[in-house]
Amino acid sequence: MTMVGTHPLLLALVVLSLGVTLAAIGQAHPVALTWLGAIAAVGAVARVVLILDRRRGAPRSIDHAALRRIDFSGRKAWLKEQVRGQDAAVGTVVDTLQRGLQLAQSGRSLGSFLLVGPTGTGKTFLATAVAHALWPQREPVVLNMNQYKSPADVSAFMGSPGADGPATEGTLTGAIAADPRRVVVLDEIDKCHPDVLHALLDALDGGRCRDKATGKTADFSACVFFATCNAGVEGLRTLADAEPKAYVAAARDVLSREAGFEKSFLARFSEIVLMDSLRPIHIAEIACLLIEKQWGDAGIQVDYLAPELLAEIVKSNEEFSQYGVRQLAHCVRRMTDGMLDTARRTGLRRVDLGLGPAAKAALLRAKSSGSAAAP
Numbered sequence: 190m191t192m193v194g195t196h197p198l199l200l201a202l203v204v205l206s207l208g209v210t211l212a213a214i215g216q217a218h219p220v221a222l223t224w225l226g227a228i229a230a231v232g233a234v235a236r237v238v239l240i241l242d243r244r245r246g247a248p249r250s251i252d253h254a255a256l257r258r259i260d261f262s263g264r265k266a267w268l269k270e271q272v273r274g275q276d277a278a279v280g281t282v283v284d285t286l287q288r289g290l291q292l293a294q295s296g297r298s299l300g301s302f303l304l305v306g307p308t309g310t311g312k313t314f315l316a317t318a319v320a321h322a323l324w325p326q327r328e329p330v331v332l333n334m335n336q337y338k339s340p341a342d343v344s345a346f347m348g349s350p351g352a353d354g355p356a357t358e359g360t361l362t363g364a365i366a367a368d369p370r371r372v373v374v375l376d377e378i379d380k381c382h383p384d385v386l387h388a389l390l391d392a393l394d395g396g397r398c399r400d401k402a403t404g405k406t407a408d409f410s411a412c413v414f415f416a417t418c419n420a421g422v423e424g425l426r427t428l429a430d431a432e433p434k435a436y437v438a439a440a441r442d443v444l445s446r447e448a449g450f451e452k453s454f455l456a457r458f459s460e461i462v463l464m465d466s467l468r469p470i471h472i473a474e475i476a477c478l479l480i481e482k483q484w485g486d487a488g489i490q491v492d493y494l495a496p497e498l499l500a501e502i503v504k505s506n507e508e509f510s511q512y513g514v515r516q517l518a519h520c521v522r523r524m525t526d527g528m529l530d531t532a533r534r535t536g537l538r539r540v541d542l543g544l545g546p547a548a549k550a551a552l553l554r555a556k557s558s559g560s561a562a563a564p
């Protein structure tokens with residue numbers, strides 16, 4: 190039984206009830222029975238303390254054997270379908286995570302990945318897609334790290350006992366104490382204060398932390414961590430041909446130099462993964478997915494997209510190339526929204542789309558009935 194963290198009032202209650210029990214038994218029975226009764230009373234009180242202690246702070250138990258039985262490799266193809274043009278990154282993440290699952294145990298996380306790449310290449314998207322593939326019922330914990338810019342922000346993360354105000358549960362410790370099987374996304378980790386990174390070391394190792402507000406323990410041994418970072422891309426590109434064994438040390442050197450991370454922090458990651466700029470063919474593929482989704486949401490199935498239309502969309506995205514594909518949805522909308530509106534109003538259910546005047550989408554063929562996409 191652990192008494193660590195037990196409230197003083199609870200301890201007083203335990204001692205009091207023990208005394209009352211002993212006195213009552215001592216008065217009513219001979220010596221031998223008194224001792225037996227005392228032992229039983231101590232046992233009963235101990236159980237109550239243990240239960241209350243668990244409710245207050247002990248971590249939710251993790252079934253590591255069940256984690257070791259998960260087959261995640263089968264989700265690789267689905268992930269590659271979602272995250273276009275990043276097959277190598279997806280492969281590394283899935284293989285490493287599968288190994289991590291097979292070794293699931295207390296004191297180590299299932300995997301921790303530092304995703305480095307230019308804006309709009311799918312870093313956050315890959316992390317959340319892995320979360321949906323691994324635990325579809327649990328939303329990932331996404332922490333926007335540029336909110337934690339001062340040393341005092343460690344408490345926002347780990348909980349604050351409320352010396353100068355109300356106690357506040359930590360954004361990280363609170364979420365993991367409530368449900369430890371989570372994917373944690375530390376988004377744009379290069380933007381937070383170094384003290385915050387320091388406070389994260391134990392979590393990344395898969396250790397345990399106690400929330401400073403609630404006293405609940407967060408056990409990180411069923412967590413998968415993704416940290417995303419825009420800095421250090423140029424340096425990592427020069428390592429493209431490095432031997433796999435030499436890559437890890439060289440990547441840490443690059444990131445401590447170019448992104449300012451401490452080596453001890455970088456050593457916490459199972460993998461450092463470069464997600465490089467997307468090529469035009471992948472931008473066209475993502476445009477197809479976006480159009481399929483937007484028209485599908487309106488109950489219209491798109492059977493065919495003319496290459497000229499896709500080429501025009503890719504060209505229009507060039508204007509925003511520094512944002513990767515972040516502005517692609519906007520480009521697609523600008524070119525197809527007028528046509529979508531007409532198609533919806535005329536009750537079309539299935540369409541082929543081509544390129545019309547003024548670089549806008551035009552109807553090539555249309556059907557007003559048939560097995561349309563579900564609205």
Ligand SMILES: Nc1ncnc2c1ncn2[C@@H]1O[C@H](COP(=O)(O)OP(=O)(O)O)[C@@H](O)[C@H]1O
Nearest residue numbers: 271272273308309310311312313314475514515
């Ligand atoms: N490789 C990709 N495959 C499919 N969609 C992508 C990809 N990269 C980005 N997107 C789309 O662009 C959006 C923004 O991407 P995001 O993951 O936030 O970029 P990053 O984190 O690299 O800056 C995503 O929500 C997704 O819709």
Ligand SMILES: [Mg+2]
Nearest residue numbers: 312313376417
């Ligand atoms: Mg991002």
